[in-house]
Amino acid sequence: MEVLNDVDTTEEPATMSAVQPGPLRPTALRKQGDDSLAIDWNDGHQSVYSWKHLRAQCPCASCREEKLQPPNPLRLLTPAELAPKPPLAPQAVEPVGYYAYRIVWNDGHDTGLYTLENLRALCECERCQAK
Numbered sequence: 011m012e013v014l015n016d017v018d019t020t021e022e023p024a025t026m027s028a029v030q031p032g033p034l035r036p037t038a039l040r041k042q043g044d045d046s047l048a049i050d051w052n053d054g055h056q057s058v059y060s061w062k063h064l065r066a067q068c069p070c071a072s073c074r075e076e077k078l079q080p081p082n083p084l085r086l087l088t089p090a091e092l093a094p095k096p097p098l099a100p101q102a103v104e105p106v107g108y109y110a111y112r113i114v115w116n117d118g119h120d121t122g123l124y125t126l127e128n129l130r131a132l133c134e135c136e137r138c139q140a141k
């Protein structure tokens with residue numbers, strides 16, 4: 011018999027009384043209004059994220075580095091930065107394997123890989139915010 015790696019082989023418990031903490035997975039992803047993303051998780055949690063929040067929390071190396079830099083008051087604004095911009099929106103949200111989503115933003119940024127763990131931690135729903 012062929013053995014596959016990383017396949018969830020946990021069997022359904024015979025009784026439904028105990029909820030097994032399986033791997034956290036989104037069961038649905040959808041746009042909520044013009045400026046938010048909603049994710050339903052397999053543990054029943056419903057997450058909401060504003061695009062702005064997600065973009066600001068981009069986990070890619072260059073964004074992380076940028077955040078570590080002290081603000082430079084002498085930095086010049088480039089014409090590209092001063093030009094009017096369309097409201098921030100993703101052009102694509104693509105699954106990467108079973109563990110992450112890659113978001114392609116309309117400002118051309120596409121190197122952010124949001125792992126499921128990361129996304130769950132960024133949840134902006136009232137319950138998570140109250141923590």
Ligand SMILES: [Zn+2]
Pocket residue numbers: 068069070071072073074119121122
């Ligand atoms: Zn980034």
Ligand SMILES: [Zn+2]
Pocket residue numbers: 055056057058133134135136137138139
């Ligand atoms: Zn939440």
